[in-house]
Amino acid sequence: MKCVVGIDLGSTTTKAVLLDERGSVLGQGITNSRSNYAVASSVARDEALTAARFTMLERAFESDQRMGSVETQTLLERLAACFRLEVYLAQLEQLGRVMELLLAGDQYGRHRSETEAPARDILAECIRDAPQLFVPGARRKSDFFRDLAGAAFMAGAERRAREGQVVFERIVALFDRAIFDVETWLMNVEFATLLSRALDRALPDVITDSVRSDVRDEIKAIVDRVATVPIEECSYVGTGYGRQTLPFPKEAVRSEILCHGRGAHRVFPGTRSVLDIGGQDTKALQVDDSGMVTAFQMNDRCAAGCGRYLGYIADELNIGLHELGPLALQSTKVVKINSTCTVFAGAELRERLSLGQRREDILAALHRSILTRAMSLIARSGGIRNEFTFTGGVCKNPMATKVLGELVAEHYGSDIVIHTHPDSIYMGALGAALFALDDLQAGRARLMLAQEKGIAS
């Protein structure tokens, strides 16, 4: 199987998209950027390769006549969840190994004995409870290992600290040091092995006794075949904030401006204007009928009005980033926040709370404040032309999209079609992959200078 790879190294998350030679999306992956870009791009790429194999599985199941009696979608969903569980378990085991190593180091000295046993117990609980996270219908706030393991580990640590069994700070410090090592640890467990374990978990859930055994064998055969078929990455393009740090030749590095425009246009071919609000930059783009960027503006000198602004506010209120939008939607009264500076907005937020204003109303005002900034950037780039696509991490926020819709209608009329897409965080990587495909077709394909081998290669 031949494919091309686009990697978008953002300030907050790193994304990878794989396309097949026809330009269809095979898979996409995302991970925290951390402080190690090379690892982040490798992990994102592995995630995308995993997703690609699931796409191939789906294609194989669909083209196989004997699968008629099987709910293939259900099977795939379950298989994917079980695979995630297997990866999570493998990472938890690694976490345990790293903690043991850290505890054996000098710095724990006399605290080793009082930390070691509780840490082991907590980890054992995490492993024991892991399957619960992946049962059908289970809601996970995030699929990042740090978030999953962090939540489970903290819960265990807090309980033990309350019971006086352990010093909370000490055990958390141990976790914090260990998790970093695990995040930068590239799993060398065979993809096929993990998938095979996942299949053993998933099959009993999905395949009833009435399904003939030759169909079961067929499923296993397809999974084995797809898990081991070589995937050849023929062309790479990297983009995003950390692109200069990627082990890519200069020709394989493209500006995120072009990639975001191209990606948005690929998903919504009618797109002529794009707004992308990421972690620390906001881009306003105009594209032509082929997805080429014709004009753009970016924020610089100040990152107020970007995703981090909302992150900062969420931290101030001690709530999750994903909770901001839904809370703001419950606003019943219009208040105005004047600060465009993130830090000042935080101060203003505290002041207004102390005056008794409702959190929901203040949050709504903060959303309006950042989108107003975005609107001025769009105006500078040449305004909004039909159709208009909103991408980047912030478009996942329902209040942000609502406010943007209102502002667009107010400034550019109500007949502007506005697109957002659940996968819009991948637009940059998708655009990069499309450029990689162009390069491949034009005989200019580039590979990474040092291809790090990951889990699924």
Add this chain to the structure above:
Amino acid sequence: MAIAATDVSKDRSQARQKRMIADHFDKLEHAKETGKKVVYTFVPGNLTELIDALGMLPVLPEINALQSGMRKKSAEYIAEAEKAGHSEDVCTYVKCDIGMLKSGNVSPTGTRLPPPDLLLLSYTGCFTFMKWFELLKQEYNCPVVMLHVPYQADGMITDEMRRYIVDQLEQVVIPAMEQVAGKKLDMQELEKRLALSAKAEDDLVAVWESARHRPSPIDGYFGGVYYIGPIFSAFRGTEDAVHYYRELREEVTARMATGEGPTTPDGPTTNEKFRIVVEGPPNWTHFYDFWRMFSREGATVVASTYTRVGGLYDLGFRHDSRRPLETLADYCLGCYTNMNLPSRIDLIEQYIKRYDADGFLINSVKSCNSFSVGQLLVLRELEKRTGVPGGFVESDLVDPRYFGKANIDNRLQSYFQMLEGKKRKGAQ
């Protein structure tokens, strides 16, 4: 402008320019001993021939400020001025100059600058100039004479405007200068210099025009600021300038014949990938970084408006020794910063077409409203008229805090990749 030669260019003309500048600063340092009077004045609409004809020496604070930026001194000078109470929003040329003054007024070549005997304020399209000299007047307590140059609000120079300036020259400016100089103006001396100006101007225009050639033998922005040095500052109307521009023209002609591109901080240009027109002043604190962002992408600037602030000779203006005062009036009125927005747009459009540019780029500097105002409008209008993509970056003149290297680099790379995409699409 008047930039001391670096290893960027080893040309003979460059060495000559370096000698000219060193010699000039040397004269300034000894001005008090030699009894030479010193006139501080501005680049756009400067009256160099008149100053020289009266035997006085010009000092150009703008050029000192940009030199300080290039020599990495501007940050401390600006801090000095801010400490003295000048706000963050004041033009950084002004603050840099004030800070330099307060730090001992050491010139770019290390010599000491003499205080002015006269502040000659030729007010051309920049209101800040007036405030700047108000501040210097307080510092130096010397006479100020103002030449008010009416703005080309309707995009043209009328007889009334010309008459208004000539009247000021006759009734106010020249008498005030004569008083400081301690002698009467000899019209023949002025005419002689104006004739020399026109000669140098002919050669400078030929240098600008060479950029129509492919590959362009010059960079008309980063390289261009060196080329305008002598003519925009102390040397217009001198034999030195005539020699310099003759030599420069010969060098450029030779490069054209051999198909050589301009010399960049990384050596000679080998591949001209993009031809760009640039609007707005350069950033001086990161001048070479900024230049490299172009040269490394194979982008040569074929024309720029900044190199026309001290005169639009390529539109046909020449100093005319037969109408000495009228020609000075026309010169002052015709500077780029004295043009209204529609005229600026017309000019850039003409450059884009004449120099067959792939793109045009605006560097919007925080300090300078006479440049920055309306630049986004300029961008849109030019895109509409020419179909050539515009780019936009923001920085400042000499305040290093406003040069976000990573951001500017990112924007420029995006811009050049956009141009590349357009080229590829066109080729299909």
